Amino acid sequence: MSEPTLPTPYAPAAIEPKWRDRWADRGTNHAALDHAARPFYALMMFPYPSAEGLHVGNLFAFTGSDISARFHRLLGYNVFQPLGYDAFGIHSENYALRIGAHPMELTPKNVANFQRQLERAGLMVDWRQKVDTSRPEYYKWTQWVFLQLYRQGLAYKKAAAVNWCPSCKTVLANEQVEGGTCERCGTAVEQRFLEQWFFRISAYAERLLNNLDWLDWSPITKSAQKNWIGRSEGAQLSFRVGGHDEMVTVFTTRPDTIFGATYLVLAPEHPLVATFTTDAQREAVQGYQDATKKQDVIARKSSKDKTGVFTGATAVNPATGANIPIWIADYVLMEYGTGAIMAVPGHDERDFEFAQLFNLPIVRVVAGPDDAADTPLGETAYTDDAQGRLVNSGAFDGQPVAEAKTAVTNWLAAGGHGTPVTNYRLHDWCISRQRYWGPPIPIIYCDACGTVPVPESQLPVELPFIPDFKPDDSGISPLARHEEWFRVPCPTCGAPARRETDVSDTFLDSAWYFLRYPSATRDDVAFDADRTSRWLPVDSYIGGNEHAVLHLLYSRFVTMVMKDAGHIDFEEPFTRFRAHGMIIREGAKMSKSKGNVINPDVYMEEWGADAFRMYLMFLGPYEEGGDFRDQGISGVRRFLDRLWASVRDARADVPIDAGVVRQVHRTIKKVGDDTAGLSYNTAIAAMMECLNHLRSGDRAVHRAEVLPLVQLVAAYAPHFAEECWEMLGHTGSVFDAGWPTFDPAMLVDHEVDLVVQVNGKVRGKLRLAADVTQDAAMAGAMADAGIAKFVVGEIKKVIFVPKRLLNIVV
RNA sequence: ACCCGGAUGGCGAAAUCGGUAGACGCGAGGGACUUAAAAUCCCUGGACCGCAAGGUCGUGUGGGUUCGAGUCCCACUCCGGGUACCA
Numbered sequence: 001m002s003e004p005t006l007p008t009p010y011a012p013a014a015i016e017p018k019w020r021d022r023w024a025d026r027g028t029n030h031a032a033l034d035h036a037a038r039p040f041y042a043l044m045m046f047p048y049p050s051a052e053g054l055h056v057g058n059l060f061a062f063t064g065s066d067i068s069a070r071f072h073r074l075l076g077y078n079v080f081q082p083l084g085y086d087a088f089g090i091h092s093e094n095y096a097l098r099i100g101a102h103p104m105e106l107t108p109k110n111v112a113n114f115q116r117q118l119e120r121a122g123l124m125v126d127w128r129q130k131v132d133t134s135r136p137e138y139y140k141w142t143q144w145v146f147l148q149l150y151r152q153g154l155a156y157k158k159a160a161a162v163n164w165c166p167s168c169k170t171v172l173a174n175e176q177v178e179g180g181t182c183e184r185c186g187t188a189v190e191q192r193f194l195e196q197w198f199f200r201i202s203a204y205a206e207r208l209l210n211n212l213d214w215l216d217w218s219p220i221t222k223s224a225q226k227n228w229i230g231r232s233e234g235a236q237l238s239f240r241v242g243g244h245d246e247m248v249t250v251f252t253t254r255p256d257t258i259f260g261a262t263y264l265v266l267a268p269e270h271p272l273v274a275t276f277t278t279d280a281q282r283e284a285v286q287g288y289q290d291a292t293k294k295q296d297v298i299a300r301k302s303s304k305d306k307t308g309v310f311t312g313a314t315a316v317n318p319a320t321g322a323n324i325p326i327w328i329a330d331y332v333l334m335e336y337g338t339g340a341i342m343a344v345p346g347h348d349e350r351d352f353e354f355a356q357l358f359n360l361p362i363v364r365v366v367a368g369p370d371d372a373a374d375t376p377l378g379e380t381a382y383t384d385d386a387q388g389r390l391v392n393s394g395a396f397d398g399q400p401v402a403e404a405k406t407a408v409t410n411w412l413a414a415g416g417h418g419t420p421v422t423n424y425r426l427h428d429w430c431i432s433r434q435r436y437w438g439p440p441i442p443i444i445y446c447d448a449c450g451t452v453p454v455p456e457s458q459l460p461v462e463l464p465f466i467p468d469f470k471p472d473d474s475g476i477s478p479l480a481r482h483e484e485w486f487r488v489p490c491p492t493c494g495a496p497a498r499r500e501t502d503v504s505d506t507f508l509d510s511a512w513y514f515l516r517y518p519s520a521t522r523d524d525v526a527f528d529a530d531r532t533s534r535w536l537p538v539d540s541y542i543g544g545n546e547h548a549v550l551h552l553l554y555s556r557f558v559t560m561v562m563k564d565a566g567h568i569d570f571e572e573p574f575t576r577f578r579a580h581g582m583i584i585r586e587g588a589k590m591s592k593s594k595g596n597v598i599n600p601d602v603y604m605e606e607w608g609a610d611a612f613r614m615y616l617m618f619l620g621p622y623e624e625g626g627d628f629r630d631q632g633i634s635g636v637r638r639f640l641d642r643l644w645a646s647v648r649d650a651r652a653d654v655p656i657d658a659g660v661v662r663q664v665h666r667t668i669k670k671v672g673d674d675t676a677g678l679s680y681n682t683a684i685a686a687m688m689e690c691l692n693h694l695r696s697g698d699r700a701v702h703r704a705e706v707l708p709l710v711q712l713v714a715a716y717a718p719h720f721a722e723e724c725w726e727m728l729g730h731t732g733s734v735f736d737a738g739w740p741t742f743d744p745a746m747l748v749d750h751e752v753d754l755v756v757q758v759n760g761k762v763r764g765k766l767r768l769a770a771d772v773t774q775d776a777a778m779a780g781a782m783a784d785a786g787i788a789k790f791v792v793g794e795i796k797k798v799i800f801v802p803k804r805l806l807n808i809v810v
Numbered sequence: 811a812c813c814c815g816g817a818u819g820g821c822g823a824a825a826u827c828g829g830u831a832g833a834c835g836c837g838a839g840g841g842a843c844u845u846a847a848a849a850u851c852c853c854u855g856g857a858c859c860g861c862a863a864g865g866u867c868g869u870g871u872g873g874g875u876u877c878g879a880g881u882c883c884c885a886c887u888c889c890g891g892g893u894a895c896c897a
Contacts, residue, residue, distance in 0.1 A: 423897090
């Protein structure tokens, strides 16, 4: 008796590096950028390369995107899937500060570590086209993008408030302020006024909103953008002020309530406050203004307690002719509308609260279905505008709110008191950062010529290496401490001039990176015209919904501007966008402080990258995320082990089972449909089910039965599939072998289990021909004693759903 | 407060149109193989009553529509995310 040779087990540690090397050698993942006939641009949101290394959340996102990309390739598309690094910005700089490193030295190390981890994950990325936003080859063109906006009159400079942490001696982004204190040291944040560069995104509000109608995006993402843009229809109304020529203009969405406007409120910063304030009130008003100014932006917005001061002035309500007092209060914001409101305490909760506090008159001008004109308002304002109708409003009494909005606006407009307007919440995008780690804004200030854009031929304006990159108490950029850098001759007249020392927001780096990928190796243009028109707009964009608003909105804006400037011929960058879900672990959010952060390296080491990928996709619906449970990964690994064994032991000289073949065809259809719809978890379940059927009863498996399964699993477990494909005798890549086809005839059932109910309760099931008639089914049911015993009395009704059920109502 | 999601076995979850609730996987229990264990393979797994056949209940709560509801409608509770004095 000879010792049988041990069968080869599935060994990811051996085959994964083998295929990574082979893909690199053969250029398997390279897209034919200049002559692809069926281009498909698969984009995933590029990561910020943290020093901690790749997060499973990243890998979850990338794997899902990669499966979609590989699937499209199998379907015959020429897929371009690039990746890069969002390496510039405040995250990277703060981390460098914390560990006492320099971002210019630290970032390349982080990028290298990410690169290693990403390559290991087996993504079908065309690494030739990698971008790194912190490299001069990239940010040269970020600066170019700034200049295009500047040329279009969409970049301008104005003074604006910023958050300042006196302890960290730095400007903070709004996201870095929590409840009025610095997220890092807990110190109360102050407000400073600094000159800032803005992009006029508000000019695109309407277009950004309207295009959402036809974009193929996740509905949640669309609604987040819609809310952020915040379109509201209303009117601007002007109020005469006693003793003054200046009028107060307010914005309101409820012009119908004008008869109930019993006072006006201006924002404390409103420019007319000083004009209107009477001498008697001046001290109180100034005191209030000073107190407001000292408060930081965030604290002001988080405290809901109403405060305010009377200016001493009164205005005339154009509808009633009554004199109404003018107050200032910090619940009115200068940055929205006109910075002034007409207060209608009867029908606005904030005004109601304010009026109660300061004993201002509250008048009912809208009544609900159960109210009369003189029904008292009670404890709260009445804000139901769907059911309300006007009262105490002269000629408009009895009109429903919606109708009255138009009627009152028209009436006021005719009298010269106002005009209908549309307002947007969206405000201009402040892109200045008084920081070091970002692209210097390409502007030069000259005493003679004023603000001069850096000529494109002089780009990039390189970020110099400076050891003292730390922000200081002055509130100006670290670059402003380096005269040798910022003193330059004026590009126009040659006189001594100085550079802008602020850098631009990280979000600008990422607002155009998708345009760069196809042309990443070009140093003469930001993006090549031919390649751009071949590959863009992006066919599939997958990313986190945390970027639903800022990144996606800024990208759309920049794309629109590029179109208007004539650089591209499309205005929406992402034809299809899907948001993936979030991964939690053992029921809890992952965080460093909890110590439950997953290190992908450890899992890939133990189980293999393919099993890890597949588990991430199996643990829950991709668009909802899921719970990472350490024990769960063994299930997908066992599936791969068994599939491996079936491929290894498959033969060509055993009978093919018709039932197995039918199941394989059904699985091809289901996995195709589910993968296209990002239902990866159910696609994997279908493959498992199919394999279980294939192997059931310890039968000998025919090669033709298992071969399609290898193709189906390829997008999910690419190294594994390549090795199996080779074992089955192929020399090329499985990704060039196409997607298996199914025979629709194989999907049709000739016999079905018909469920029989009596009065809606399941009483049995019958194995019957699929095309059985109701009468035949009925006869079959009555012949079954277990069913017939429930059919007592007269049959009132029979519901028959072919192929599904028969319900007998007695 | 407002706007989105969500709630299904011990656990992660599945269920195109309203039509067998719990696919697939984890864990658990039992068995085979083994001197033994691991690995692997097979079987059983919603709850309750029952020896069984069988029956009753069951998708967060309370109502409703329907022959039939996890799925549709109304009211509510809890959880997650986003926005937050936006007039």
